[in-house]
Amino acid sequence: MRKYYTITELTREFGVSTRTLRFYEDEGLIQPDRRGRTRLFRASDRHLIKEILRGRRLGFTIAEIREIIDIYKGPPGELGQLELMMKRVAEKREQLAQKRQDIEDTLAELDNVDEACLARLAELRVGT
Amino acid sequence: MRKYYTITELTREFGVSTRTLRFYEDEGLIQPDRRGRTRLFRASDRHLIKEILRGRRLGFTIAEIREIIDIYKGPPGELGQLELMMKRVAEKREQLAQKRQDIEDTLAELDNVDEACLARLAELRVGT
DNA sequence: ACTTTCTTTTACGTAAAAGTCAATTTTCAC
């Protein structure tokens, strides 16, 4: 396993700019090590970036992504905290379920469009 | 069936502001009728708004939502247009498939968190 | 040592998607 990734390695891998990764650091989403002033990204940072971009693709804001990441950071020991955590997990699950439903609905409509296209194509072939 | 909806009826139904609906009109996503200057929304506008908000929840930009809506507007007659249309449908389908995968991945991670929480709860109950 | 390529910080800029405010109409209920 590699110890560290440079910032440009990661920008290339994920197709984002250095500005973006620094922005995520400013926002507290990742905390790369430093050698002097230079950032050194660990595998865990790389993994976090993956999750951030996943959230971004799903239209979550940075604040929402932070919520998700905070959830991942591991369940705390105390009882009250645990219950709060599970409530948050349930909330996120609902949001995701809504998005999934939205996707299915949209796909269904695209199916209709596709069928209409194919029907029209068939007509053209027969020579309407 | 109702003939028309007022703007505030729709803002209440969908939880958006009048500004938002007017913005969508400016962007050409909806074209409500007018009685004088007052907007009168038809069922078709209402349906379009639903689709816009669905796209918004999925993190599509207005431009991308416009693409989807343009697709819905029905397949044109000409052959070249039909092929272009079907290509666009395929593209959207891919985007949606990616989002769906992202959702499944995220849900899977939430499952892990949930399990960890439950495990910790069990420990607490036994009296660690 | 020298150049090239990275990387850093700081700071200002910007596009998208509305929010907010003000000043007028318009509509509706009575």
Place this chain on the structure above:
DNA sequence: GTGAAAATTGACTTTTACGTAAAAGAAAGT
């Protein structure tokens, strides 16, 4: 037909998520 409530336009503001540019320090190949 009048007064309150709702709707309109237009201009300006805000927030989010970065982009961009400048100025300078560090690393790496030759």
